[in-house]
Amino acid sequence: MRTVIIQPVFEEWRERARELLALHVPPGEVLWSDEPGESGLFASTDGSDRRGSVPKVPTAFLDIARSVAVHRDPRRWGVLYRVLWRITHGSERHLLAVATDADMRQLTLWNKAVGRDIHKMHAFVRFRLVGKDESTGREQFVAWFEPEHRIVRLAAGFFEKRFAGMDWSILTPDECAHWNGSELQFTPGVARQAAPDEDALDDLWRTYYRSIFNPARLKVRAMQTEMPKKYWKNLPEAELIAGLIAGSEERVERMLNTEERPARPAPKNAYLDSLREMNERESSAADEP
Amino acid sequence: MDLLQKLEILADAAKYDASCASSGAARKDSRGSRGVGSTGGAGICHSYAPDGRCISLLKVLMTNACLYDCHYCINRRSSNVQRARFTPDEVVRLTLDFYKRNYIEGLFLSSGIIRSADETMEMVIEVGRRLREEHHFRGYIHLKTIPEASPELIERAGRYADRISINIELPTQQGLTKLAPEKNLARTQKAMGHIRGKIEERHAERRKPDAPKPPPFATGQSTQMLVGADDSTDAVILRRADSLYSDYRLRRVYYSGFSPIPEPSSLLPIKPPPLVREHRLYQADWLLRFYGFAVDEIASDTAPNLDLQLDPKLAWALRHRAIFPADVNRAPREMLLRVPGLGVRNVDRILGARRHTRLRLADLLRLRIPMKKVLPFIIAGDHSPTRLGLDDESLRARFLPPPKQEELDFGAPPPPMPVDINSVRSGEL
Ligand code: SF4
Numbered sequence: 186m187r188t189v190i191i192q193p194v195f196e197e198w199r200e201r202a203r204e205l206l207a208l209h210v211p212p213g214e215v216l217w218s219d220e221p222g223e224s225g226l227f228a229s230t231d232g233s234d235r236r237g238s239v240p241k242v243p244t245a246f247l248d249i250a251r252s253v254a255v256h257r258d259p260r261r262w263g264v265l266y267r268v269l270w271r272i273t274h275g276s277e278r279h280l281l282a283v284a285t286d287a288d289m290r291q292l293t294l295w296n297k298a299v300g301r302d303i304h305k306m307h308a309f310v311r312f313r314l315v316g317k318d319e320s321t322g323r324e325q326f327v328a329w330f331e332p333e334h335r336i337v338r339l340a341a342g343f344f345e346k347r348f349a350g351m352d353w354s355i356l357t358p359d360e361c362a363h364w365n366g367s368e369l370q371f372t373p374g375v376a377r378q379a380a381p382d383e384d385a386l387d388d389l390w391r392t393y394y395r396s397i398f399n400p401a402r403l404k405v406r407a408m409q410t411e412m413p414k415k416y417w418k419n420l421p422e423a424e425l426i427a428g429l430i431a432g433s434e435e436r437v438e439r440m441l442n443t444e445e446r447p448a449r450p451a452p453k454n455a456y457l458d459s460l461r462e463m464n465e466r467e468s469s470a471a472d473e474p
Numbered sequence: 475m476d477l478l479q480k481l482e483i484l485a486d487a488a489k490y491d492a493s494c495a496s497s498g499a500a501r502k503d504s505r506g507s508r509g510v511g512s513t514g515g516a517g518i519c520h521s522y523a524p525d526g527r528c529i530s531l532l533k534v535l536m537t538n539a540c541l542y543d544c545h546y547c548i549n550r551r552s553s554n555v556q557r558a559r560f561t562p563d564e565v566v567r568l569t570l571d572f573y574k575r576n577y578i579e580g581l582f583l584s585s586g587i588i589r590s591a592d593e594t595m596e597m598v599i600e601v602g603r604r605l606r607e608e609h610h611f612r613g614y615i616h617l618k619t620i621p622e623a624s625p626e627l628i629e630r631a632g633r634y635a636d637r638i639s640i641n642i643e644l645p646t647q648q649g650l651t652k653l654a655p656e657k658n659l660a661r662t663q664k665a666m667g668h669i670r671g672k673i674e675e676r677h678a679e680r681r682k683p684d685a686p687k688p689p690p691f692a693t694g695q696s697t698q699m700l701v702g703a704d705d706s707t708d709a710v711i712l713r714r715a716d717s718l719y720s721d722y723r724l725r726r727v728y729y730s731g732f733s734p735i736p737e738p739s740s741l742l743p744i745k746p747p748p749l750v751r752e753h754r755l756y757q758a759d760w761l762l763r764f765y766g767f768a769v770d771e772i773a774s775d776t777a778p779n780l781d782l783q784l785d786p787k788l789a790w791a792l793r794h795r796a797i798f799p800a801d802v803n804r805a806p807r808e809m810l811l812r813v814p815g816l817g818v819r820n821v822d823r824i825l826g827a828r829r830h831t832r833l834r835l836a837d838l839l840r841l842r843i844p845m846k847k848v849l850p851f852i853i854a855g856d857h858s859p860t861r862l863g864l865d866d867e868s869l870r871a872r873f874l875p876p877p878k879q880e881e882l883d884f885g886a887p888p889p890p891m892p893v894d895i896n897s898v899r900s901g902e903l
Contacts, residue, residue, distance in 0.1 A: 304518070399733060463622075
């Protein structure tokens with residue numbers, strides 16, 4: 186049995202997996218473990234020259250491995266290596282198509298969890314305006330986010346494409362991403378205090394949130410499935426939720442008890458007259474559903 | 475009136491429109507521009523309100539003053555609601571400011587009808603024009619159009635919008651005549667036909683190899699139908715939806731359960747329909763679009779309304795028990811799609827896996843298929859159902875929900891697909 190301690194990034198795992206495969210070490214004889222600390226995120230990954238014989242694997246496996254690598258579950262390296270072994274040494278090249286296989290199922294779940302985390306980061310990051318670059322005239326924004334997995338690099342490209350015309354930084358405990366109009370950069374993680382708490386627009390946004398809510402259709406669980414409480418602390422609108430829920434019953438009661446309004450006659454208006462004429466002409470020709 | 479107050483009134487006025495999708499737009503982004511914005515993915519819900527609805531767009535009206543008298547609508551001329559009106563610049567600023575803070579995917583702009591259809595459309599279009607041309611905004615824009623607006627204006631709206639929509643509101647002209655006297659089904663459909671023609675024309679032009687690039691046009695149209703405001707049955711609603719999908723190639727038909735409003739009309743039912751009816755209609759809609767069902771199989775003249783207690787696929791399966799069980803190792807795709815509890819993705823996973831292995835129950839369990847639901851209807855490597863001998867009533871009883879009414883969710887776009895593990899390309903480790 187050998188223990189492989191790696192910096193928790195995909196490239197590092199790939200290097201070690203290549204070496205082990207070249208030595209024909211079966212998965213049962215390897216224990217994988219993350220190197221403690223977060224230093225791995227900035228490891229140099231110039232492994233390209235160390236490749237011996239490079240086995241061919243489906244690209245889909247590489248894609249899923251890149252995604253699973255950022256999951257925080259310590260077992261992921263072992264499962265990845267086992268699947269790799271089965272594909273290359275176990276004559277199971279079709280393994281990726283067997284969604285019902287236990288290892289594949291596990292990889293799929295991790296991959297999904299990472300995909301969901303990235304999606305939620307795209308959804309719930311909230312930028313705050315911090316200033317303007319005097320020389321370029323570009324607005325500068327900063328956001329704070331706490332992802333579940335180490336997804337900052339996988340998620341950052343989306344923000345680059347979407348917010349190309351402004352300068353922004355997304356700060357997280359793992360790693361931070363920065364965009365200045367020409368280059369995406371990454372720096373080590375920081376603490377919450379480094380990010381601003383508020384934005385002048387938050388009040389308008391809360392007004393919108395409050396007004397778009399329909400109290401007659403309360404579905405609190407549906408909301409929480411999609412927007413779990415763990416995200417609430419960084420969402421400016423979340424402080425309204427309890428009050429909206431508490432007040433909704435009374436609002437509905439009031440609507441149901443309001444006296445019905447009588448129909449008001451049409452005002453004098455040339456356009457309405459033309460509509461009436463058209464209606465009379467067309468009658469209800471298209472009316473057989 | 476300050477901006478905060480206007481926003482309050484004009485967002486409140488827009489909340490009865492169920493559509494909030496921001497998917498299906500052409501791929502574009504802000505790289506290399508001074509602006510912001512990107513579209514083309516699955517669409518993102520940036521928040522959820524306690525009504526369970528996705529908030530992905532800034533959904534507002536230009537003004538809630540309206541000449542029309544649609545009785546289900548808070549903005550109708552007979553309502554005493556407080557009126558407000560945005561300037562185009564106010565909407566532009568709100569959209570950009572919200573977008574830059576990552577609150578939204580873009581703008582959904584609609585309006586009460588003032589003076590005339592054309593003048594109203596012009597106001598709405600002007601906002602789209604400023605966003606796109608003056609601010610280089612590449613985010614999502616959905617513009618509501620008015621069927622009576624001149625075709626030239628609808629075309630201009632389509633230039634700036636990723637999606638345009640016209641609400642059909644009710645499935646029959648009788649319903650409209652009674653509840654929305656200014657609206658007309660034939661004119662709405664004619665306008666939808668015009669939009670369909672434009673979308674397809676642009677699509678064809680874009681694919682011609684050497685032709686000059688045509689001006690952009692929306693990539694899709696959608697509509698909304700109200701449920702429970704008139705006495706239309708589910709069969710009538712679904713037939714109308716089906717014809718909208720096939721005749722006008724709509725991306726989506728939204729079903730919106732009529733909801734009480736603060737300014738009730740004497741022409742409308744006081745009690746709203748149960749929310750579950752709307753949910754069943756969405757389920758039926760999926761069966762029509764993705765599962766190969768025809769309307770008559772789901773709702774017919776003899777049983778015109780959906781079973782509120784069972785989902786429509788299960789209800790159909792219970793009526794057609796003779797064609798089950800289906801063998802998960804052999805049945806064709808069309809048949810598997812009809813098995814209650816098997817969704818499109820799991821059917822495709824089953825088809826992929828069974829080429830290499832004989833599927834047993836443990837395999838299905840790993841796909842998180844709801845076993846209680848599928849077991850009576852399938853054969854697997856180590857399972858064949860014995861309980862199909864049950865008489866109708868007891869089989870049905872097994873599936874009835876517990877007495878407490880369940881909370882239902884619908885309408886949210888699905889999360890983006892994770893990495894596709896079934897792709898067959900090959901690369902180096
Ligand atoms: S046209 Fe009808 S539905 Fe639209 S805002 Fe006016 S009253 Fe409401």
